[in-house]
Amino acid sequence: MQFATICKIAVDNGKPVRIGVNGGSLNPELVMQKMEENTDKNLGRTSDEIINECMVLSAIQSTELALECGLRKDQIIISCKVSVPQHLIEVYRELARQTDQPLHLGLTEAGMGRKGLIWSSTAIGILLNEGIGDTIRVSLTPQPGGDRREEVYAACEILQALGLRSFSPSITACPGCGRTTSTTFQELAEHVEAYVRARMPEWKRQYEGVESLRLAVMGCVVNGPGESKAANIGISLPGTGEAPSCPVYIDGKKYKTLTGTPEELASQFRVIIDEYVATRYTPRVTAPPALV
Numbered sequence: 001m002q003f004a005t006i007c008k009i010a011v012d013n014g015k016p017v018r019i020g021v022n023g024g025s026l027n028p029e030l031v032m033q034k035m036e037e038n039t040d041k042n043l044g045r046t047s048d049e050i051i052n053e054c055m056v057l058s059a060i061q062s063t064e065l066a067l068e069c070g071l072r073k074d075q076i077i078i079s080c081k082v083s084v085p086q087h088l089i090e091v092y093r094e095l096a097r098q099t100d101q102p103l104h105l106g107l108t109e110a111g112m113g114r115k116g117l118i119w120s121s122t123a124i125g126i127l128l129n130e131g132i133g134d135t136i137r138v139s140l141t142p143q144p145g146g147d148r149r150e151e152v153y154a155a156c157e158i159l160q161a162l163g164l165r166s167f168s169p170s171i172t173a174c175p176g177c178g179r180t181t182s183t184t185f186q187e188l189a190e191h192v193e194a195y196v197r198a199r200m201p202e203w204k205r206q207y208e209g210v211e212s213l214r215l216a217v218m219g220c221v222v223n224g225p226g227e228s229k230a231a232n233i234g235i236s237l238p239g240t241g242e243a244p245s246c247p248v249y250i251d252g253k254k255y256k257t258l259t260g261t262p263e264e265l266a267s268q269f270r271v272i273i274d275e276y277v278a279t280r281y282t283p284r285v286t287a288p289p290a291l292v
């Protein structure tokens with residue numbers, strides 16, 4: 001469908017339009033012109049730099065065309081499809097310099113598993129941290145039969161990591177080191193994570209702001225209390241050779257000390273979390289809006 005026809009439909013229905021530019025389908029005349037300019041003026045630019053410049057130019061030109069066709073500025077969002085993090089950063093920094101239109105960030109063809117997650121998070125995180133970007137997508141190639149919602153979970157984590165939005169309580173668990181030889185802190189961290197995940201749907205319906213809750217499960221009482229105090233609720237388990245007691249901190253202050261088997265510790269910690277949620281967060285008067 002012709003660009004002008006798409007714009008006309010958007011003008012008629014008033015819906016937002018995403019102007020998408022893809023490196024593989026750039027206007028060949030524009031690319032040729034920039035390549036020749038590079039040669040004639042001996043500019044020494046790489047072909048990647050030229051392609052990135054053409055993507056920005058193309059996005060800006062298409063936006064101007066859409067505005068001429070009658071679209072409102074608030075109907076237009078720009079998206080440039082790039083598969084290398086450094087190119088995404090370069091293209092979007094330039095777009096942000098040249099336009100105040102909303103920008104959609106996403107690394108296309110990011111790949112599977114760890115690679116897709118890390119490449120996407122690196123590029124999107126750097127841009128968002130600079131205040132660039134209004135919507136995001138983490139494109140992941142799923143495993144056969146894999147859960148497509150992984151993309152959404154990853155996007156939520158990026159926004160939460162940067163402090164831009166809160167979707168669910170964050171649980172800090174120390175990585176473990178020579179100070180601890182038991183796996184109790186890892187098991188408790190997993191247990192707390194599963195417990196919070198299970199309780200969140202109900203808590204979200206009942207309390208305002210519960211998604212900003214911060215928990216910490218640390219592996220020793222030498223360095224653990226620092227991180228525990230920084231959380232809303234933190235517990236430091238005994239490291240190697242330490243007394244079998246676990247100080248719990250609430251909002252930076254020592255609250256009590258727990259003792260017992262790993263199961264007993266988990267049970268006592270759950271009670272503390274429940275009490276904190278019930279007393280520190282304001283009950284909702286209406287149900288929260290559904291995520292779409």
Ligand code: SF4
Pocket residue numbers: 174175176177178179180218219220221222223224239
């Ligand atoms: S909190 Fe203690 S056990 Fe955990 S990484 Fe730090 S020093 Fe090691």
